[in-house]
Amino acid sequence: MNGNVDDIGYGKQFAAWYDRLFPKDANAVTTAETLAHLHPDPEKGTLEFGVGTGRIAVPLSQKVGRIVGIDSSPEMLALLADDPGSVDVTGVHADIRSYSDDRAYALVYAVCGVLSMLLTPEDQQKAVQRAAELLAPEGRLVIESGNRPAVEAMHEGLARTTLFTPYPEPGTGLQTHSTLPPGSDLWQCSHVWYEADGTTRVGSELARLTTPDEVDAYAVAAGLTPEARYADWQLSPYTSQYPMFLTTYRKGV
Numbered sequence: 001m002n003g004n005v006d007d008i009g010y011g012k013q014f015a016a017w018y019d020r021l022f023p024k025d026a027n028a029v030t031t032a033e034t035l036a037h038l039h040p041d042p043e044k045g046t047l048e049f050g051v052g053t054g055r056i057a058v059p060l061s062q063k064v065g066r067i068v069g070i071d072s073s074p075e076m077l078a079l080l081a082d083d084p085g086s087v088d089v090t091g092v093h094a095d096i097r098s099y100s101d102d103r104a105y106a107l108v109y110a111v112c113g114v115l116s117m118l119l120t121p122e123d124q125q126k127a128v129q130r131a132a133e134l135l136a137p138e139g140r141l142v143i144e145s146g147n148r149p150a151v152e153a154m155h156e157g158l159a160r161t162t163l164f165t166p167y168p169e170p171g172t173g174l175q176t177h178s179t180l181p182p183g184s185d186l187w188q189c190s191h192v193w194y195e196a197d198g199t200t201r202v203g204s205e206l207a208r209l210t211t212p213d214e215v216d217a218y219a220v221a222a223g224l225t226p227e228a229r230y231a232d233w234q235l236s237p238y239t240s241q242y243p244m245f246l247t248t249y250r251k252g253v
Contacts, residue, residue, distance in 0.1 A: 004095075005072050005093055005094060005095045006072065006095055007072040007073055007074075008072065008117060010072075010073055010076075010117065010205065011071075011072075011073025011074065011075035011076040012073075012075060013203040013204070013205075014203050014205075015053070015073065015075035015076050015078075015079055016075075016201070017193055017201045017203075018052065018053055018076065018079075019053055019055070019079075020172075020193060020195075020201075021174065021191075021193065022052075022055055022112065023055075024053075024054075024055050024058070024059075027233075028055045028056055028059055029059050030233050030234070031056050031060075031111065031233045032056055032059035032060040032062075032063060033063070034233045034234075034235065035056070035060050035064075035107070035109055035142060036060060036063040036064055038107070038140060038142055038248060039064055039106065039107045039140070040106045040107065040138055040139060040140050041106040041136075041138075042063075042064035042065055042106070042107075043065075043106075044104070044105065044106035044136050044139070045066075045068070045103060045104070045105040045106055045107075045136075046060070046061075046064055046065075046066070046067045046068070046105060046106070046107045046108075046109075047067070047068050047069075047070070047101075047105040047107070047108045047109075047131075047134060048067060048068070048069040048070070048108075048109055048110070048111075049070060049096040049099075049108065049109070049110035049114055049115075049127065049131065050070070050071055050096065050110055050111070050112070050114030050117070051067075051069025051070060051071045051076075051077075051080060051089070051091060052069075052071060052073075052076045052080070052112075053076055053079040053080050053083065054069065054079075054080040054083050054085070054086050054089055054091075055112075056109075056111055056112075057069045057080075057086070057089045058083060058085045058086050058089060059085075061085075061086075061088035061089050062085075062088075064107075065088060066088045066089075066090065067088065067089045067090070068089075068090050068092060068101070068105075069089055069090065069091050069092065070091075070092045070093075070094040070095075070096060070099050071091065071092075071093065071094075072093070072094070072095055072096070074093060077091040077092075077093055096110070096114070096118075096127045096130060096131075097118070097123055097126040097127050097130060098126070098130065099130055099134070101134060104134060104135060104136035104137075104139065105134055105135060105136060105139060106135075106136050106138075106139045106140070107139065107140055107141075107142070108131045108134055108135055108139065108140075108141050108142075109141070109142040109143070109144075110127070110131070110142075110143050110144070110145075111142070111143075111144040112144060113144070113145050113146045113207060113244070114145075115127060115128075115143055115145045115210070115215070116145050116146050116187075116207040116208050116209060116210060117205075117207060118208065119186065119206065119207075119208045120208065121208075121214075124208065124210065124215075124218060125218045125221060125222075128141070128143075128215070128218040128219055128221075128222050128224075129218075129221070129222040131222070132219070132222035132223055132224050132249075132251060133222075135224075135251040136251070137251060137252065137253045138250065138251060138252075138253060139250070139251045140227070140248055140249065140250055140251075141219065141224060141248065141249040141250075141251075142246070142247075142248050142249075143215055143246070143247050143248075143249075144233075144244055144245070144246045144247075145210055145215065145244065145245060146187070146207060146209050146210070146243065146244060147209075147211070147212075147240065147242060147243055147244055147245045148185070148209035148210060148211050149211065149240040149241070150240060150241055150242055150243045150244075151178075151180060151187060151209055151243065152180065153240075153241060154178070154243075155178065155180050157182070159179060159180065159181045159182065160177070160178065160179050161178050162175065162176065162177050162178070163175070163176045163178060164176075169196065170196060171194070171195070171196030171197075172193075172194060172195060172196055173193075173194050174191055174192070174193055174194070175191070175192040175194070176189050176190070176191050176192075177189070177190040177191075177192075180209075185208055185209050185210075186206060186207070186208055186209075187206070187207045187208070187209050188204065188205070188206050188207075189204065189205055189207070190202070190203075190204045191203050191204070191205075212229045212238065212245050212247055215247055216229075216247065219247075219249040223251070223252070224249040224250065224251055225249060225250050225251075225252065226247070226248075226249055227247075227248040227249055227250050228247070228248045229245060229246065229247045229248075230245070230246040230247075231244075231245065231246070232244070232246065233246065
């Protein structure tokens with residue numbers, strides 16, 4: 001049903017410590033609760049693009065039932081399968097630009113910057129097009145991605161900057177060396193994760209930043225209707241200063 005999968009190697013770098021960077025915590029539950037609220041019809045199915053280790057799909061499945069989650073990383077899917085809470089999440093090794101299925105879904109979602117892992121407008125458009133084709137009539141697409149204006153503001157006109165994010169657990173935190181050359185839409189981040197015992201983990205990622213207007217254009221080209229945009233999973237009003245944005249789209253009858 002699905003052919004070769006172009007894996008960018010994200011899982012090879014981050015799978016072993018992904019759940020440290022993005023814990024399965026109250027924030028994940030909030031995201032799942034909002035997605036459940038946005039779901040038009042759980043009985044018609046749920047599909048996640050970039051399911052990873054199941055941070056969102058596992059708690060969401062407890063609210064809406066079975067979820068199909070696709071990912072290009074075998075390493076991430078292996079961790080998903082090992083999660084005892086994932087009994088209602090079916091992981092599929094596939095490419096979000098070309099995944100096909102024999103059913104249509106009432107909700108398709110891609111969160112935590114999955115769309116930005118595709119590095120050209122053409123590939124991002126393909127992913128949104130696939131999502132639209134996999135939606136049932138009156139279905140909803142939900143996308144959360146990195147907000148380019150906020151990242152540019154964070155750099156303050158500099159090509160490089162360094163950030164440190166402390167985590168709640170004492171002695172832990174994430175140092176990020178961020179590179180965004182002026183005029184470029186490719187954002188490179190090299191991360192150093194610090195454990196309380198003094199050990200570290202290192203990984204790098206490359207993303208293509210977008211604006212909500214750009215993602216809206218992808219959706220319109222795919223035959224979807226832009227519905228709403230927000231700053232976060234509490235559905236706060238969108239602001240260009242927030243590091244992420246959340247957009248929703250509907251498919252016609």
